[in-house]
Amino acid sequence: MAHTLSVLVENRPGALMRITSLFVRRGFNIESLAVGPTERHDVSRVTLRVNCEQHTLEQIQKQMHKLVNVLRVIELEPGEAVERELLLVKVAAPPDRRAELMALGEVFRARVVDLGPDALVFEVVGPPEELASFEELVRPHGIKELARTGRVGLARASRETPRRAQRLEVLR
Amino acid sequence: MKMLGSDAILRSLEAEGVEVCFGIPGGAILPLYDAIARGTTVRHVLARHEQGAGHMAEGYARASGRVGVAFATSGPGATNLVTPIANAWMDSTPLVCVTGQVRRPLIGTDAFQECDITGITIPIVKHSWLVQDVEELPHVMKAAFHIARTGRCGPVLVDVPRDVQEAPIDFEYPDAVDLPGWRPPRRGHARQIKEAASRLAAAERPILYVGGGTVNGDACGELRELAELGRLPVVTTLMGKGAFPETHELFAGWPGMHGPKWSNYALNKADVIVACGARFDDRVTGKLSAFAPGASVVHLDIDAAEIGKLRNADVPVVGPLKQVLHDLAAELRKLSEVGELRPPEAWLLQIADWRDQFPLRYRRGDVLKPQTVVETLRSLTAGRDDVIWTTGVGQHQMWAMQYLHCDRPRSFITSGGLGTMGFGIPAAVGAKAARPDATVVCIDGDGCFQMTGQELATSVLEGLPIVVVVINNAYLGMVQQWQELFYGERYSHVHLTHAVPDYAQLAEAYGAAGFTVSTEDELEGVLQEALALGRTAVVDARVDPAEQCYPMIPGGAAALDMIENPEEETVEAGS
Numbered sequence: 001m002a003h004t005l006s007v008l009v010e011n012r013p014g015a016l017m018r019i020t021s022l023f024v025r026r027g028f029n030i031e032s033l034a035v036g037p038t039e040r041h042d043v044s045r046v047t048l049r050v051n052c053e054q055h056t057l058e059q060i061q062k063q064m065h066k067l068v069n070v071l072r073v074i075e076l077e078p079g080e081a082v083e084r085e086l087l088l089v090k091v092a093a094p095p096d097r098r099a100e101l102m103a104l105g106e107v108f109r110a111r112v113v114d115l116g117p118d119a120l121v122f123e124v125v126g127p128p129e130e131l132a133s134f135e136e137l138v139r140p141h142g143i144k145e146l147a148r149t150g151r152v153g154l155a156r157a158s159r160e161t162p163r164r165a166q167r168l169e170v171l172r
Numbered sequence: 173m174k175m176l177g178s179d180a181i182l183r184s185l186e187a188e189g190v191e192v193c194f195g196i197p198g199g200a201i202l203p204l205y206d207a208i209a210r211g212t213t214v215r216h217v218l219a220r221h222e223q224g225a226g227h228m229a230e231g232y233a234r235a236s237g238r239v240g241v242a243f244a245t246s247g248p249g250a251t252n253l254v255t256p257i258a259n260a261w262m263d264s265t266p267l268v269c270v271t272g273q274v275r276r277p278l279i280g281t282d283a284f285q286e287c288d289i290t291g292i293t294i295p296i297v298k299h300s301w302l303v304q305d306v307e308e309l310p311h312v313m314k315a316a317f318h319i320a321r322t323g324r325c326g327p328v329l330v331d332v333p334r335d336v337q338e339a340p341i342d343f344e345y346p347d348a349v350d351l352p353g354w355r356p357p358r359r360g361h362a363r364q365i366k367e368a369a370s371r372l373a374a375a376e377r378p379i380l381y382v383g384g385g386t387v388n389g390d391a392c393g394e395l396r397e398l399a400e401l402g403r404l405p406v407v408t409t410l411m412g413k414g415a416f417p418e419t420h421e422l423f424a425g426w427p428g429m430h431g432p433k434w435s436n437y438a439l440n441k442a443d444v445i446v447a448c449g450a451r452f453d454d455r456v457t458g459k460l461s462a463f464a465p466g467a468s469v470v471h472l473d474i475d476a477a478e479i480g481k482l483r484n485a486d487v488p489v490v491g492p493l494k495q496v497l498h499d500l501a502a503e504l505r506k507l508s509e510v511g512e513l514r515p516p517e518a519w520l521l522q523i524a525d526w527r528d529q530f531p532l533r534y535r536r537g538d539v540l541k542p543q544t545v546v547e548t549l550r551s552l553t554a555g556r557d558d559v560i561w562t563t564g565v566g567q568h569q570m571w572a573m574q575y576l577h578c579d580r581p582r583s584f585i586t587s588g589g590l591g592t593m594g595f596g597i598p599a600a601v602g603a604k605a606a607r608p609d610a611t612v613v614c615i616d617g618d619g620c621f622q623m624t625g626q627e628l629a630t631s632v633l634e635g636l637p638i639v640v641v642v643i644n645n646a647y648l649g650m651v652q653q654w655q656e657l658f659y660g661e662r663y664s665h666v667h668l669t670h671a672v673p674d675y676a677q678l679a680e681a682y683g684a685a686g687f688t689v690s691t692e693d694e695l696e697g698v699l700q701e702a703l704a705l706g707r708t709a710v711v712d713a714r715v716d717p718a719e720q721c722y723p724m725i726p727g728g729a730a731a732l733d734m735i736e737n738p739e740e741e742t743v744e745a746g747s
Contacts, residue, residue: 018294
């Protein structure tokens, strides 16, 4: 089963490498990884998507907690978190197909951010699942290049601390 | 106080109360060694190889319970420390390694003797620092010692570029650390401890399964109190050897691959296992799915990540073992006072029965047997409380585990998790530095000896005399045993021979005393002489190359399916 982990780390050299090294060494698999700043200049947020059993997930969380630079590990549970990702896709668009593609884009609130003689670049922001649907719909038109940021997420505004994080506190 | 970065490192060690450190100088760490020459209260022991320095620091840490410190230069000096760092990581030994690094402007240019040692060691350290600013140095040193010895003990690395060592600093050692991400558990959960006590009280076949975490957690007194209160049998792992007195009536031996069959029976047929700072290592469990099938597990550990890692814990307790075992005994006492604790006498009788049924055994003959050498060492040191044993890795290590009786914690120092051949001699030098009053004996193998034997020079010149007893069977014995049993007796590159080297002559060349013994008749006299000598001594005990280490759980087999010595007419070992 797929899980999203949101990890707060001290913004120090090597912090990301310690996390990724841990995944490699213990045989855990990362599906997506996004790193960026937070509201605190000295803290970064790493959002990880992993596909594993519950037992492995607990191991991942506990092993990450042991890293000195890791401040907090939270699982973002579906329904209790907002998750977004950004997709840039360059699609083949000869003049006679442009209108069709742009109509398709509107359904997904995709913006055309660049336009060339026979291609255009869409930007889509949304839940990763929506991005995947969009990708499938434009695929028949011919995807020339594609880049995704990896998902980022936050617990919903109505929640202080997701339940899973509290449960793990018992073990700490 | 104004000083250089290199001085700041030494002043930090002094502030941490470090008495001895181990290392070898080299280009990138010249400033630190110059600072040593200018004066420090820290005694520096010059090793002959950085691996030796690292294992000495481990031996020091394991014998004393304090943090071991090792120095090395950049590049090859640092990479030579990788094995001891990995060893300390696997065996949870507190270690601070300080390495020199090339000057900051040269980092990343493939400069002479440059290597990314912080990168290389990431998977095997608790934490590491590449110090880019001399102002950080005191804080990094403070944090390094704090992290190495708190929570689950382990190694840390401080990499200091040469120009940082040479930079001026107004030194002040911080009183406290600022580590928001480092919060080791402080107390085990009271409700969980209560639950553990009631499981123990209700158990018919309880057992305490004790690992190195009990020694690291300084909880051996609490362990004994708990065991005696509940009349609970105790098995100790290789790393836990000595955590519980091995001559105690409740001691039930060592479980695992070469543990006695009766000990494996006791652990595997228990109905409640209380794991105390032990981690269900594959050498102990054998085939995990067949391990102790009828047992519920109470798992006590300082490291939350060990809970449920391999075996599900029915009652997990995360906390310092000293407090957890103390509170568990207190809860058990409460149950005892209201008559809810029945000592498991029938179970103890059953274990005693297995013990009679499956003793350790080997056949004595014309040729000197390795087990006889270890047994003789045991009888020559019986009743003494000043002996520390170290070992290498292999058959001799397993015989040392089987035939020595250690009644005190920190008296058996071995490489468990990593299985580092060559650990024994440098670890013995380190142990002697920690405990100059102790008689330190390294039981080594002939394969191990040649991996780190050069540290005899350190032992002789530094006045840290140790006694090395080489169980010399002319083979990489454990590998040969596997080739015999599981690879159709196709012996591939395991024969080291009895021809070279002559260990006694080699010892003499190092300025140590050398002895060779190959018969049972001479054995006791020679060992006695070596032990009484008061200087570095090597005893080359030439033993039967055909002798194999039994009993044994074959790789991947269930612990209960262990094989015994196939010799039909085995005679019981004298004890």
